[in-house]
Amino acid sequence: MGTSDPDAELLSRVADGDPAAARALVARKLPRLLSLAGRMLGDPREAEDVAQDAFVRVWKQAPRWRAGEAKFDTWLHRVAMNLCYDRLRRRRETPMADPPERVDEGPGPDRGLLAADVGRQVARALQALPERQREAIVLCHYQELGNIEAAQVMGVSVEALESLLARGRRALRAALSDLAEA
Amino acid sequence: MTLDRFRNLAEAYGGELSRWPVDERSAAERLLAAEPALAAVLAEASALDDLLAAVPAPSASAALAERIAASAPAPRRPRLSWAWPAGLGAGLAAACAAGLLAGVHMAERASEAEALLIAVSQDYSPYLEDDA
Numbered sequence: 001m002g003t004s005d006p007d008a009e010l011l012s013r014v015a016d017g018d019p020a021a022a023r024a025l026v027a028r029k030l031p032r033l034l035s036l037a038g039r040m041l042g043d044p045r046e047a048e049d050v051a052q053d054a055f056v057r058v059w060k061q062a063p064r065w066r067a068g069e070a071k072f073d074t075w076l077h078r079v080a081m082n083l084c085y086d087r088l089r090r091r092r093e094t095p096m097a098d099p100p101e102r103v104d105e106g107p108g109p110d111r112g113l114l115a116a117d118v119g120r121q122v123a124r125a126l127q128a129l130p131e132r133q134r135e136a137i138v139l140c141h142y143q144e145l146g147n148i149e150a151a152q153v154m155g156v157s158v159e160a161l162e163s164l165l166a167r168g169r170r171a172l173r174a175a176l177s178d179l180a181e182a
Numbered sequence: 183m184t185l186d187r188f189r190n191l192a193e194a195y196g197g198e199l200s201r202w203p204v205d206e207r208s209a210a211e212r213l214l215a216a217e218p219a220l221a222a223v224l225a226e227a228s229a230l231d232d233l234l235a236a237v238p239a240p241s242a243s244a245a246l247a248e249r250i251a252a253s254a255p256a257p258r259r260p261r262l263s264w265a266w267p268a269g270l271g272a273g274l275a276a277a278c279a280a281g282l283l284a285g286v287h288m289a290e291r292a293s294e295a296e297a298l299l300i301a302v303s304q305d306y307s308p309y310l311e312d313d314a
Contacts (some may be wrong), residue, residue, distance in 0.1 A: 014254060014255070015255070016257070017254075017255050017256050017257030018257070019251070019254065019257070022251045022254030022255075023247075023251045026247050026250050026251045026254075027247065030242045030246070030247055030250065031239070031241075031242045034239055034240045034241070034242055035239035035240075037240075038238075038239045038240040039237060039239065044240035047240045048240065048246055051242075051246070051250070052246075052249070052250055052253075055250045055253065055254075056253065059253065059254050059255050062255070063255075115236060118233065118236045119236040119237050119238055122233050122234060122236050122237050123237045126234075126237060137234070140194075140195065140201070141196065141201075141231070141234055142234075142237075142239070144201070146203070146204070147195075147203045158203075161194075162190065162191075162194040162195075163194075165193075165194035165195065166190065166193040166194045169193060169194070169196070169227075169230055170193070172230060172233070172234075173230050176230075176233055179233055
């Protein structure tokens with residue numbers, strides 16, 4: 001990775017215990033972490049927990065971070081994804097513990113589709129995807145990672161990433177066909 | 183770029199060429215200019231992009247940001263750390279020696295302590311020299 005890491009300097013100041021740098025890093029990364037975890041888990045509270053846990057790892061890693069070996073943002077995405085998978089696994093193991101929100105099957109016939117309704121319906125379809133397909137869409141569409149970086153985070157080839165993306169998007173299109181036609 | 187590749191890219195990355203792999207965008211633009219019918223492929227992919235955009239992300243509250251920032255490592259103490267191995271190492275050895283000597287003198291076992299000190303200093307002298 002020859003290009004310089006835009007987060008490296010800030011991370012170095014964090015390692016030195018600079019509170020302003022810590023605040024700046026939180027301001028820069030927290031919205032991205034919430035975006036990732038929110039879309040992966042479909043639960044804002046759990047997304048906050050994931051973000052906090054991810055920063056605990058950032059604080060530990062900062063003094064040991066060696067610029068040039070990996071991009072910090074890529075590493076952070078992997079950390080956050082692992083934390084999301086931990087929670088998804090726990091949900092499977094304890095299915096009665098706090099299942100994700102189940103909303104009714106859509107708006108009634110006498111009211112139009114509000115933006116919030118659409119958002120909820122798409123969120124449900126996203127949660128219904130296989131996890132790896134959802135991960136690919138979250139990384140590429142919402143987090144706007146490049147294909148090579150997203151594939152690195154997922155530990156797959158670019159071809160495999162494209163396959164996951166395409167299958168995920170096809171499934172979403174089928175699940176949301178009524179919305180797409182509206 | 184083939185028509186199939188164009189369709190596959192739209193299927194994977196959506197209807198905005200700016201989201202497509204950097205190294206394939208120019209070829210895609212050229213193909214799109216030559217095959218206007220491909221605009222329909224992009225439009226279909228964009229319709230799903232628009233739906234995906236409707237899913238809100240949790241917003242980052244100021245309280246959460248503050249809580250996380252407050253959990254960051256505390257400032258380091260003045261930079262003594264790099265002086266540790268050399269200066270402080272030798273200083274520590276000297277302090278140990280002094281303490282040991284004092285204790286031994288009080289116990290009136292000076293000769294044993296001196297022998298021990300010589301042994302200790304011999305054992306550790308290579309490390310002290312290296313550090314310095």
